[in-house]
Amino acid sequence: MQLVIALQALLACAGEGGESAVDSGSAAEPGYSVAWSTEPDPLLAGDEGIFTERILLDGEAIPDLQANHERFVHTLFVSADLSSFTHTHMEDFTEITATAIRSSTFNFPLTLPYSGDYLVAFDYAHHDAWLQSTDRLAVGGSVPQREEPALDFATSVATGGLVVSLTWDVPAVPGYESIFTVHLTTEGGDEVTDLVPWLGADGHVVLVDANLGWISHTHAWFPDMQNMTPGMTMPHVYEGPDLPFHYTFPVSGTYKMWVQFVRASAPDTIYAVPFAFTIEG
Template identity: 30%
Template sequence: MTKTRWIATTTTTLMLTAALIGCSTNQQVAQDNHSAGSHAIDHTDSQDHAAKPTELKPVWQFSDEHPQARQDTQVKFQLLDPTGSPLTQYDIVHEKRLHLIVVSADLNYFNHLHPDMQQAGLFTQTLNLPRGGRYKLIADVTPTGQSASSYGQWIEVGGDELALKPIQLDTDLTKTVAGQQVTLQFDRAPQAGQETMMTFHFADATTQQPTTDLQPYLGAIGHVVALSADAEQYLHVHPMEEKGSGPDAMFHIEFPKSGLYKIWGQFQRKGEVFIAPFVIRVP
């Protein structure tokens, strides 16, 4: 019978060496300590989350040491406490214990997933990535009694690769998505290290009438993920007013460093989740 070989990573790319652990049928090479960059931020509680606790150790495991594009690959994630035991208690934040963000190196691919905790402390998710190349996985969790934390891992995916297309600055911050005219606005020009109010304004793309029937997505009017162009600065923010239905969704956000950032706003209307992406420059 074929045995699944689980590989846990030690660096920012998937390693190719394996070491048999005890008499287990699984194989691991070690554990990853690489963080996602900037910690997650959630302003629904009117406070910034502190950096993740250093005593917790992340472990990423993959069912295939050579993941291939357009083929299912299982990824598992867990945190170990200082004794090496799996952490089993996590707060539910916006209806989920873990938010898994997956992006390609050029940020043209984005997915926001919610792995199940199938056994104590071990989250499992099936990935099926569209093309070969580098991808970053970011696990966003809140261990019970501690601050929100994010843990990142780069992986290499085999298969046909498209030429990387670096993100381009949006000169027009109005886009049409899912029949909605979505405009991104700021109360003042974003500056690194300074908090600003970011507003998504929605109107019907045909009639221009303000949209007032947005539906809750994961318990809120919307969610926003932002990443720097190198995918090292990560922010996950939630709205100021969770129960709204439009036409505005407002978020406090503070960009940690200067540079280009890609912003993905996720919203729901008529039972369909849609994403409004924008690229801005932060001086």
């Protein structure tokens, strides 16, 4: 419990430093920050706006920012009620220009469904290191979030014509590596065996704690993956129906995750399947 509080305090104090019109995210590595803004300011729930982010090192642009997982910056938005999850990139909407790279400034259209507080996470890479900055974003308008967090502890989720099941092969214990498997079938019970890599991995998982004091991500496990650097390409290993993940959770508590993958038969559908679970201390 103390660890959770310490982690949250760390994230909370690192999130200071916003200026008018431009907010600034905290970073895990000293010197790195993200200045961001929205048009309009604030964004309004349900209305498309533009989100602009500038990745900085010691306040300066980073012209040699590294693409990682086929994108320069992965930007994640999670609503405080845990009901809304968005994982997006400038490259999904337009070609990256030389100007964008030189100024390490990226933008994309963004529609967030509810008003209120969101966690924003920026995942990027520089000098062969994975980096993350986080911040909070307030959305205006009058489409309120839920009063209770969206936490469904079911281990089987039906979505988009699939049934997605979660099994803990090695149950999560704080500080020790856990193993969980996501099993994919159609609603008719046929195994899904046509997974294709999406953003350089067969499966992605974004993890948050229920208080949004912590966010992380991992990818479908393969041998030696702990030695992956941003400049390396992950192998395509899994076509389904199982996607195994290995992860070491830092502390006990309630977590939510979204499992992301793409099928060859529906290449434009990016699944984001939610699961909630509790890790006992």
